[in-house]
Amino acid sequence: MRVALFATCLVDGLFPDVARATVRVLRRLGHEVVFPQDQSCCGQMHLNTGYPAEALPLIRRHVRVFAGFDAIVAPSGSCAGSIRHQHADTARRFGDERLAAAAEGVAARTYELSEFLVDVTGVIDVGAYFPHRVTYHPTCHSLRLLRVGGKPMALLRAVDGIELAELSAAESCCGFGGTFALKNSAVSSAMLADKVAAIRDTGAAVCAAGDSSCLMHIGGGLSRLHVGARTLHLAQILASTRSEPALA
Structure with missing residues (x-):
């Protein structure tokens, strides 16, 4: 499966080892993992602090960057949740039905890591070893x-x-x-x-x-x-x- 990694701002900027670990797990299971270089903030922090107009360009960018992938995996429940539950609604709030429909398509293929592993791949044992x-x-x-x-x-x-x-x-x-x-x-x-x-x-x-x-x-x-x-x-x-x- 061709999977896009949505790293999220915090992971990309402060915790890159989390992104690398996500890629290692997905590749170990045989997936082709792509990191779209044009990705940016999904707009969650703007939406959650009352700036939906400022989030709208970020939603447009996110939809454009992640269109066409079989799945989008994020090592973050909060960012995956924003994409799935806020993007399309925000687009409709500003009367952009075309963007809303595209956002729904991307959202339907967006998963938090554990969701993707269990629900999409059906894998529980990923071959990890952690004696702690x-x-x-x-x-x-x-x-x-x-x-x-x-x-x-x-x-x-x-x-x-x-x-x-x-x-x-x-x-x-x-x-x-x-x-x-x-x-x-x-x-x-x-x-x-x-x-x-x-x-x-x-x-x-x-x-x-x-x-x-x-x-x-x-x-x-x-x-x-x-x-x-x-x-x-x-x-x-x-x-x-x-x-x-x-x-x-």
Whole structure:
């Protein structure tokens, strides 16, 4: 299958290893992976902060860049959720039905990584090896907007050598929420403290998730409190093998 990688702004700018890990997993399963060089922000942050007019050119660009691929895979539940649930509606808000129809076509072929692996390829065991104790935080957009359900956990359970630890109150938000963490810093910090305490209680060496934004927030909390755990994206664990370990 010819698959386009939508890396997302945060991954491309701050966490490129997540994009590389996603490519390794997809290629290991026999897919041709293309990285369209003209991709840019999908417009999620503009839409979520009340700037739909500014998001419209980004939606047009996204639809143009990703048209024609069999599937588009993003290592992000929030960006995949925005593409699937906001792009066409925004185009219609501005009276551009042609763009809305094209956006619906792209959205129908857009998947968060765990969705693509489980629902499209039908693969649970991707050949990963990760001999560490791991807990998993289900991010809000993947859980509530995309409804990926237990797909990430199913993929993790199939990883050779892994020890999974249940995270208490796993479905509680970590407190990031994009600009929420800036506009409501006190509430965000309190939510983060609860999440970090729950991670600490698992005794896990790694907290995994499917969104780099949430991992950035959680990772900051873990490092400041010297909890002894670190964060890794789901893709990095799935890409890990005996010859290419995610953790040295």
